Amino acid sequence: MLQPIRTRTRITGVVQGVGFRPFVHALAARLGVSGFVGNDVHGVFVEAEAHRDVLDRFHAALREQAPPLAEIDELTSSELPATGATGFTIAGSDATGRAGALVAADSATCADCLAEVADADARRSGYAFTNCTNCGPRFTIVTGIPYDRPSTTMAPFPMCPACAAEYHDPADRRFHAQPVCCPDCGPRLRLTDASGAGLGPEPIAGAAELLRAGSVLAVKGLGGYHLAVDATRESACALLRARKHREDKAFAVMAGDLTAAHALCEIDAAGAELLISRRRPIVLLPHRADSPVAASVAPGNRELGLMLPYTPLHRLLLDATGAPIVLTSGNLSDEPIAYRDADAFDRLAPIADAFLTHDRDIRTRTDDSVVRPQPPGRRGAILLRRSRGYVPEPLRVPWEFPEPVLACGGELKNTFCLAEGNRAFLSHHIGDLENLETLRSFTDGIEHFQRLFEIEPQLVAHDLHPEYLSTKHARGLPGAQLVGVQHHHAHIASCLADNGSRGPVIGVAFDGTGYGTDGSMWGGEFLIADLAGFDRVGHLEQFRLPGGAAAIRHPWRTAAAVLHVAFDGDPPQDLAVLRRNADTWPTVQTLLRSGLNSPVTSSAGRLFDAVAAITGVRDAVSCEGQAAVELEQAADPAHRGTYRVPINGSDVLRPATADLVRGVVADVRSGVALPVISARFHNGIADAITDTCLQLSERTGIGEIALSGGVFANQVLLHRTVQRLAESGLQVLTHSRVPCNDGGLSLGQAVVAGARG
Known part of the structure; x- marks a missing residue:
């Protein structure tokens, strides 16, 4: 007769706060396994007793059928003496020892919970804080480990009898869901004015009415306060932009569902997959020409930052408003997002006409994540900001x-x-x-x-x-x-x-500026690098930044600097950028000749700024990278022309960007259209990167290229460069899990x- 055996299994990874214990409990009941499961500071532990073939199926299912939010790192088992005990239970959590358990990221509301919220007969009908083991707040409410209700900001909300019954019922999807709550025992919404005085008994309906009337609304979300307006009302969007002191930077927009999103952007399968994912990031997508979104939401931008509701509160608000809404960080420009109530009322009172808030604290201030779909043929996202929905995994x-x-x-x-x-x-x-x-x-x-x-x-x-x-x-x-x-x-x-590579690689690091080992400002670098060290084997042709930080805020100053290099101090006098800034141009020229307060740089980002000013895109910026982004937006993606960039130097290679600048100037003076000039510039930089990498590869035998730095957030440049490098037989590493x-x-x-x- 077969004898039962007993095993002790340790599961590590993202296995707390994701319904793992109830999943194990249900699995054990289905297979007839006895024992127990519990949380501790390392993750989840399981003691299981059954015949060996049953335990083999049990252990396989632990990994293969894990809950959707779980991510298993390791699953290890060892045998113990059988005890003959029957039944399977959830043991109390063990908080002793050194923490090793992982905390799950916040997850968008699941379909089951959304259906409950929409059901007029359900106990949680219209309830803004509905969640279960498969969705809801995690990281933003966690105060400690192990992940149990007393270690979250839900601790002040004791469960009512009905919620407690769900919590303790192994057949319920809220079995051991730590944030479980309902209208009788959980957090509550309030709609107030800036002084905190209530604005009626129906917060969602009142908030929607304010949005439809063109008001600015502060909304307390998962990781902080957002500022919201009706995204289809030009006057409301312009008002928010003026009050927030955000001159040009695009706002994000939230649409009610995927169908509504299709009316705003061109969305392929990859974009749709990101929009509806449990992480619910802001996804940058091509903006439809016939979109009803107001012009001042994303001025001069071919893309729109689009997201879908990730809490019941957002879904209820969008349904009641009946239109997409701007949802931007609750702050003034350059300030962190407000997340504590008192601070939010203090800082946002000059901006918001009303506050849709609640009484559940936010432990960790967390902005929305921002992503782009990977190019065709590749799955996943290009992360531009990794935050809510991803952290702290x-x-x-x-x-x-x-x-x-x-x-x-x-x-x-x-x-x-x-x-x-x-x-x-x-x-x-x-x-x-x-x-x-x-x-x-x-x-x-x-x-x-x-x-x-x-x-x-x-x-x-x-x-x-x-x-x-x-x-x-x-x-x-x-x-x-x-x-x-x-x-x-x-x-x-x-x-x-x-x-997952140690190198060595030929590293191409293009960004705004970074402190170099020689004390100058680097930013257009070619490195032979591994994890431990690097050699600087190339860089873009250097120029000065007249006025230092002032040149970053005023790209026309950088234009003066690259023109000074390209034309030996005597640029063509008929250039519009010179005429537009004629009053101060001589002062900048004096700085360039003397070198006073004009640090030397090899910055790729500043070169993009300079070309943006020379081509008339922008002479001054209100946010970092603005001129370069607008130059990218102007490029004709179908144009394949280029500017020649010779590679100078021997020990240290120097792409001669002065030749590129002279090509830009010649086309500007000839009246060539901006989309063509921008495309030729981007293609010229991609060619210069490829030619430099080929020379370095021949010299070193290294055939792998790593592209990093903020300039490679530019999709025109990134795609052109990857294509040219690949066509040249080189292997290319780019970013997918963290921002470049x-x-x-x-x-x-x-x-x-x-x-x-």
């Missing part, structure tokens, strides 16, 4: 960090990264570290991650720029073993980690520190 690398690492990131688009074992916890989007509130968000985030995952870093990586607040934070940590990482090496290392911009910089710093440590 770790990035795994195929090597071990020898010691725990904290990487502090850069100044713009800051993220930090904690790494241990083979996992890197890249933070949510912090923002630009240029004010005290953002710095507080940065330091609070690091402390929170360290508590959640119990990582005590032994190595602290930072950028070489001495004035970055992230660098100053690293250097101020007591007893830290510091690892300074050059900015562009970190970009290439980030791309290597994104692709400075949002991925901290991952690169972490893996460099690990490789050196």
Whole structure:
């Protein structure tokens, strides 16, 4: 007679807060397995007893049939003496020991919960906080590990008898769902004015009426407050833009469902898959010419940042409003998103006419993620901002960090990264570290991650720029073993980690500016790099930035600089950019001749700015990268003409961008259309990258190219470059799990520190 056996199984990964214990309980009941399942600081543990063939099926199903939000890292089993016990239970959570369990990202409301919200006869009909084990808030409400209700911001809301019955019923999809609640026991909505005074008993209906009337509404979401207006009303969108002091940068739009989204954008299968995914990011998609969205939502932009509702609150609001809404971060320009109620009322009162808020606290401020679909033939997303819906799920690398690492990131688009074992916890989007509130968000985030995952870093990586607040934070940590990482090496290392490669590669790091090892501002770099180190073997032709930071805000100044190089200080006097800025042009020329307050740079990003000014796209910007983005938007994607860019130098190769600039000027003076000039410029840069990489490949024997840095967020340049490199027989690594911009910089710093440590 076959004897039962007993096993103890350990499951690690994203297995808490995703319905894993109820799934195991139901599986055991179906297969006739006895034992128990529980949470602890490492993940999920299971003791199971049955005949061997039954246990084999049980263990296989643990991985193959796991809940949709679960991500299993490891599943290991060992045998124990059989006990003869019957039945299967969920054990109490064990909070002792060092934390190793992972926290799930926030997940969009599932179809079952949405159906309940829409059912007039359901107990949760119209309830804005409906959730279950397959959806709802996770990271933004978690205060500690293991993931149980007392360790979330749902702790102040005791379950009513009906919710408790669901919570304890193994047959219910809310079995052990920690945020479970209903109108009788959960958070409640309020619609108020800026003083906090109530505006009626029906918050959703009242909010929708305000939106239809053209008002600006502050809405408390999962990770912070958003500002909303009717996206089809030009006057409302213009009002929001004026109050928010956001001159030109595009707003994101939320549509009620996929059908409504198709009326706003051209959406293929890849775009639709991203829109309806559980992560619910903002997806950049081609804007339909006949879209009803107001012109001031995304002025001069061929793309629209589009998302679908990811909470019942959003779905109810969209249904009641009957139109798409702008949903943009609740802040003034350059400030972090407001997420605490008192701060939101204080900071947003000058912008919002009313507040749709609630009484569940947000633990961690988290912006929306921003993605693009991968090019045709490739699945998934190109991440431009990795935040809500993705964080804090770790990035795994195929090597071990020898010691725990904290990487502090850069100044713009800051993220930090904690790494241990083979996992890197890249933070949510912090923002630009240029004010005290953002710095507080940065330091609070690091402390929170360290508590959640119990990582005590032994190595602290930072950028070489001495004035970055992230660098100053690293250097101020007591007893830290510091690892300074050059900015562009970190970009290439980030791309290597994104692709699970150690290198070496020919790294092409193109961005705005980064502090170089020679004290100059780099930004158009060719590196022979692996994780531990690099050699700078090429860079774009250098020019000066007259006035330093002023040249970044005023691209016409950078235009003066590249024209100064291209024409030996005597550019054609009939250029419109010179005439438009005739009053101050001589002063800038003096700066360029003297070198006073005019640092030398090889920046690709600033070169794009300069060409944007020369072609009349933009002389001044209100946000980082604006001129380059608008130049990209102007390019004719079908045009294949190019500007010639010779490659100068021997030991260090230097693509002669002065030749490219002279080509741009010749076409401008000849009246060639902007879409053609922009396309030729982009093609010329792609050709220069390819020609330089081919020379370096022949010299070194390295055939793999890694592309990183914020300039490669430019899809015209990225696609042209990847195509040309591939046609030349070179292998190309690009980003897919982290942003190519400075949002991925901290991952690169972490893996460099690990490789050196």
